[in-house]
Amino acid sequence: MRSGVFFEKYSEEMALRPYPLQRMRLGLFALAVVIFPFIASPYWLSLANQVAIATVGALGLNLLVGYTGQISLGQGAFLAIGAYGSGLLTLRMDLPFWLSIPIAGLITAAAGLIIGLPSLRLKGLYLAIATLAAQQIVEWVITHWTWLTGGTEALVIPSPKLFGFRLDRDFNFYWFGVATAALAALFVANLMRSRVGRSFVAIRDQDIAAGALGVNVFRTKLVAFATSSFLVGITGALIAHYRTIITWERFTLDTSITYLAMIIVGGLGTINGSFFGATLIVLLPALINSVGQSLQTTVPAAARILPFVQQGAFGLIIILFLVLEPEGLAKLWRNIKDQFKVWPFSY
Amino acid sequence: MDTFIQLTLSGLSNGMVYALVAVGFVVVFKASDVINFAQGEFLMFGAYLCFAFIAQFGLPWSLSVVLAVAGCAGLGLLVERLVLRPLIGEPVISMIMATIGLSSVMKALVNGIWGPRPRAFPSFLPEGNIEIGGAVLGLDRVLVVVVAGLLLFVLQWFFKTTREGIAMRAIADDNQAALSMGISIRRVLAVAWALAAVTAALGGMMLANMVGVGQEVSHVGLRVFPVVILGGLDSIPGAIVGGAIIGLLEQYTGGYIGHGLNMIVPFLVLILVLMIRPYGLFGKRIIERV
Numbered sequence: 001m002r003s004g005v006f007f008e009k010y011s012e013e014m015a016l017r018p019y020p021l022q023r024m025r026l027g028l029f030a031l032a033v034v035i036f037p038f039i040a041s042p043y044w045l046s047l048a049n050q051v052a053i054a055t056v057g058a059l060g061l062n063l064l065v066g067y068t069g070q071i072s073l074g075q076g077a078f079l080a081i082g083a084y085g086s087g088l089l090t091l092r093m094d095l096p097f098w099l100s101i102p103i104a105g106l107i108t109a110a111a112g113l114i115i116g117l118p119s120l121r122l123k124g125l126y127l128a129i130a131t132l133a134a135q136q137i138v139e140w141v142i143t144h145w146t147w148l149t150g151g152t153e154a155l156v157i158p159s160p161k162l163f164g165f166r167l168d169r170d171f172n173f174y175w176f177g178v179a180t181a182a183l184a185a186l187f188v189a190n191l192m193r194s195r196v197g198r199s200f201v202a203i204r205d206q207d208i209a210a211g212a213l214g215v216n217v218f219r220t221k222l223v224a225f226a227t228s229s230f231l232v233g234i235t236g237a238l239i240a241h242y243r244t245i246i247t248w249e250r251f252t253l254d255t256s257i258t259y260l261a262m263i264i265v266g267g268l269g270t271i272n273g274s275f276f277g278a279t280l281i282v283l284l285p286a287l288i289n290s291v292g293q294s295l296q297t298t299v300p301a302a303a304r305i306l307p308f309v310q311q312g313a314f315g316l317i318i319i320l321f322l323v324l325e326p327e328g329l330a331k332l333w334r335n336i337k338d339q340f341k342v343w344p345f346s347y
Numbered sequence: 348m349d350t351f352i353q354l355t356l357s358g359l360s361n362g363m364v365y366a367l368v369a370v371g372f373v374v375v376f377k378a379s380d381v382i383n384f385a386q387g388e389f390l391m392f393g394a395y396l397c398f399a400f401i402a403q404f405g406l407p408w409s410l411s412v413v414l415a416v417a418g419c420a421g422l423g424l425l426v427e428r429l430v431l432r433p434l435i436g437e438p439v440i441s442m443i444m445a446t447i448g449l450s451s452v453m454k455a456l457v458n459g460i461w462g463p464r465p466r467a468f469p470s471f472l473p474e475g476n477i478e479i480g481g482a483v484l485g486l487d488r489v490l491v492v493v494v495a496g497l498l499l500f501v502l503q504w505f506f507k508t509t510r511e512g513i514a515m516r517a518i519a520d521d522n523q524a525a526l527s528m529g530i531s532i533r534r535v536l537a538v539a540w541a542l543a544a545v546t547a548a549l550g551g552m553m554l555a556n557m558v559g560v561g562q563e564v565s566h567v568g569l570r571v572f573p574v575v576i577l578g579g580l581d582s583i584p585g586a587i588v589g590g591a592i593i594g595l596l597e598q599y600t601g602g603y604i605g606h607g608l609n610m611i612v613p614f615l616v617l618i619l620v621l622m623i624r625p626y627g628l629f630g631k632r633i634i635e636r637v
Contacts, residue, residue, distance in 0.1 A: 071440050118621055124439040125382055129572055130621050133614040136569075140611040253569070257447055264444050308459035315451025322445050323433045 016189055037174045045170040047286055052177035053238045054278035056184045058262040059271065060231030063188060065260070066269035067197070068224040069204030070119050074131035075259045077115070077138035078229050080251035082108045082236025084142065084149055087157045087246045097160035101237040108233025109226040116225030120218050123207070135253055142248050155246040173242055180238060184231055185271055191227070192271075200224050201269070261314065265321050267330030276329035284317065285310045353483070354598040360488040362574075362594025363495040364557075367550040368567055369574045369586035370502060371543040376580045377506070378515040378539035381431065381442045385450035386547055387568015392453055393419045393548030394468070394555035394564050395461050401469045408469070416548045423544025427537050435532075454565065465561025491553045496587075498549060502542075503583050511538055519581065573613035577620050579630025588628060 007013045017023050037045055057079065064070050086104035089095045095103070118130040142149050149155065159168035167173045191197045199220045202210035211217045240246050258281060266277020292306040325331055368390060375383045383389075396418045400411035430445050475486045506512040514535050517525040526532060554564050574593045578585025593613050601609035620627060 065440065071443065118618065122621055122625060125380075125443070126621060126625055128439070128443055129382070129576060130618055132569075132572065133617045133621075136614045137611055137618075140607070144607060257451075260444060260447070264440075268440070305459050308455040310455075311458070312452050312455030315448040315453075315455065318444055318448030319430055319452070322437070322441050322448070323430070326437065326441060 016186075016193075033178055037171055042170055045174060047282060049170055049173055049177050049242060051275075051279050051282045052174070052181040053235055053242060054259075054262060054282050055181045055275045056238065057232055057235035057259055058266065058274035058278045059181075059184050059188050060228045060235060061259050062263045062266075062269065062271075062274045063191075063200070063231065064224055064228035066263055066267075066273075067192060067204060068200040068221065068228075069123075070116075070221060070224060071124065071128040072131045072228075073128055073253065073256045073260070074115055074135045074138070075232060076251040076253055076255035077135045078108050078112060078232040079236035079239065079255060080138060080142055080248065081111045081229075082233030083240035083246050083251065084155070084236075085233065086237030087155055087240040088148065090160075090241075091155070091157050097237075097241050098162060101234055101241070104237040105230045105233040108236065109230040112225040112229025112232075113222055115229075116222055119221050119225065132253070135256055139248065139252060142251075149248075152248060157240060157244055157246065159244045160241045167241070168244070177238065177242070180234070181275075184234070185275070188231075188274075189271055196220070196223060204269075258314075261318050263328075264318060265328055267328030270328070270330035272333065273328050273330030276333065280317075280329065281314070284313060288313055350602060354602045355595065356484045357488070358595035358598035359591055360484065360492050360594070361597065362591040363492045363587075364550065364554060364590075365567075365571050365574045365594055366499060366587045366590030367491075367495040367546060367553065368571045369578065369590055370499060370583060371546045371550070372571065372575045373581060373583055373586050374502070374515075374546065375539055375543045376575075377519050379431070379435075379536050380519065381446070382580075383543065384443060384446040384568070385426075385453060386543070386571070387565035388450045388453035388457070389419060389423070389544050389547035390551035390554060390567060391457055391560075391562070391565040392422065393544075393551035394560045395457050396548070397552045398466065398468055398555065398560045399461070402466075412552060415552065416545055419544040419548035420541040423540040423542075424537055426544075427540035431536070431540070432533065435536075450565075450568075454562075461560075463562070465559050465563065468555040468560050470556050485557075487556055491557070494549070494553065498546065499583055499587055502546075506583065511535065515539055570613065573617040573620075575627075576617050576625075577627055579627030581631055582627065582629035585627055585629035 005018075007018070012018055017026060036048060040048065057075070060078075061072065061075050064072050082104045085107040086097065086100045089100035089103060090097050115131065115134045118134075119127050122130055143152050145151070159166055161167065162176060165172050167176055192200070199210065199215040202213065202215055203217060203220055203224075207217055210220075236251070239250065243250075262277035262281045263274060264277070265280055266275070267273025288310050289306065292303060292309070296303050321328060368386065371386050371389065372383060375381055393415055397411050397415035400406045400414050401408055404411075406414070426449060430449055431442075434441055434445055470487070476483045477486060477489060478484075506516060514525070514530045515538070517528065517530055518532055518535050522532065550567075551564055554567060558564070571590075574586060574589040576589075577592060578587070578589025593616070596612055596616065597609040600612045
């Protein structure tokens with residue numbers, strides 16, 4: 001049992017994971033991630049890819065909503081800009097996808113600066129409604145700017161290639177997706193330890209006090225919007241290259257809500273929460289689906305009501321978490337760890 | 348000129364439907380500073396309940412309307428008790444997500460019970476048209492305007508003079524001061540949600556009369572945001588004026604410009620209003636801002 005914190009060097013104090021136990025857990029997790037694709041079925045592998053992609057998006061959204069406290073219902077719009085940006089760059093300009101993804105991220109960051117402009121005057125509910133309007137406007141632009149985006153038609157892009165490997169199979173894409181998610185998590189973890197990250201949190205907690213302490217509130221908010229949109233744009237690009245087909249239906253308000261659900265369920269302003277939330281929200285319909293399939297022989301009506309059960313469960317899980325555990329899965333995970341740490345005492 | 352009159356008339360009648368829906372937002376916001384993202388689903392639920400009573404149980408329409416309104420009011424009370432009350436004092440994002448989660452659950456319920464396909468609504472409003480200055484307007488739309496106007500008038504009276512209405516405004520103004528004056532926040536919030544659900548039920552039935560019952564009814568919930576922002580989130584006259592302006596704007600852009608621009612113009616107006624005058628035309632000037 002750990003009885004105290006004894007740092008002897010500054011480097012130890014600065015480490016992202018200072019305790020051996022933390023490093024061990026991370027090592028075990030990394031090992032599981034590496035072994036997983038060799039034992040998983042293609043179905044589970046595709047789910048894992050979706051989780052990896054959603055984790056990047058949830059991290060981006062969490063940066064904005066969880067850490068900076070700026071509510072955004074425009075996640076779908078940012079994803080769309082990233083997806084169409086990267087897709088069109090590879091399709092029309094023949095850029096390799098490893099180059100087009102970061103460029104798409106930058107394009108989305110620029111769009112984030114524009115969509116974030118109302119945040120300079122608005123907060124809370126009003127900002128949420130402004131981003132909702134931005135979402136509707138971007139959706140409209142994408143479905144009506146036909147010569148660029150193909151309008152409501154699906155946009156088919158070539159499957160991505162990296163070091164001579166085609167990433168069209170789930171197994172190959174997995175490594176790329178997981179690496180991106182890990183990089184994104186590392187980026188956010190380090191960002192939140194920096195001066196910029198601390199000022200994000202200061203603005204969330206009390207914007208006026210943050211301003212009084214010398215944080216440039218306007219600039220920091222725009223930085224938050226741009227950084228968050230960068231990550232979300234990359235997510236959109238990943239979705240585009242993973243599916244190799246882009247349709248606007250993938251980036252509606254429902255998508256924004258799904259990502260918000262991930263960070264609520266996972267835990268606002270936490271990194272592992274973004275991962276937990278993405279995992280749960282991606283797996284939830286799949287789990288319900290498999291339960292429904294197995295019930296189908298005994299209850300024939302199960303297949304008919306399955307989509308509604310999925311929809312209802314999605315809403316219910318949001319409400320249950322908000323009412324019972326507003327800090328989400330990240331808090332539950334912390335409770336479990338604490339339980340072990342102080343065992344056999346109750347606290 | 349005929350097109351102009353036609354567009355104006357349908358714009359105004361659409362606007363009154365919007366106003367009817369917007370009032371549901373306003374009532375809840377006035378009492379609790381919560382925006383109900385599930386308002387559209389309340390509309391849908393009211394419409395489907397009425398549909399069920401008329402078409403599936405074969406009740407007369409007058410009784411069905413009363414039952415559907417009562418059912419919706421009950422649902423409003425239930426929602427307030429189970430979802431919103433535990434969240435009093437939580438941050439805005441929790442409130443928003445709670446009502447969004449609610450909308451998902453309600454959609455699933457409605458789909459599970461009545462199926463996802465839109466149905467024809469057993470129309471009970473009078474059919475036929477009237478002519479105003481060479482333009483044709485359906486009688487059902489005229490009736491919608493009348494009912495909406497009446498309802499808005501009643502609500503305005505409710506907030507201005509009744510005990511409950513004044514208590515609601517007091518709570519919106521200052522929770523603690525209202526509490527120390529002996530106002531029960533729980534009771535008032537329950538009344539507000541029931542009231543919002545009732546207006547939603549009425550709006551939903553009117554809408555279903557015009558477009559049939561289906562998922563489309565719930566989409567109106569989102570389209571009404573520009574109306575409430577333009578009019579002011581806490582103003583009933585604002586809902587009427589905002590509804591009329593947005594309804595007209597949609598019809599004019601749809602009729603004269605086209606390209607589906609009418610879908611997006613309200614949202615452009617919304618952003619413009621938020622940037623210039625976030626409290627809207629008639630809202631209280633005190634809003635959360637940076």
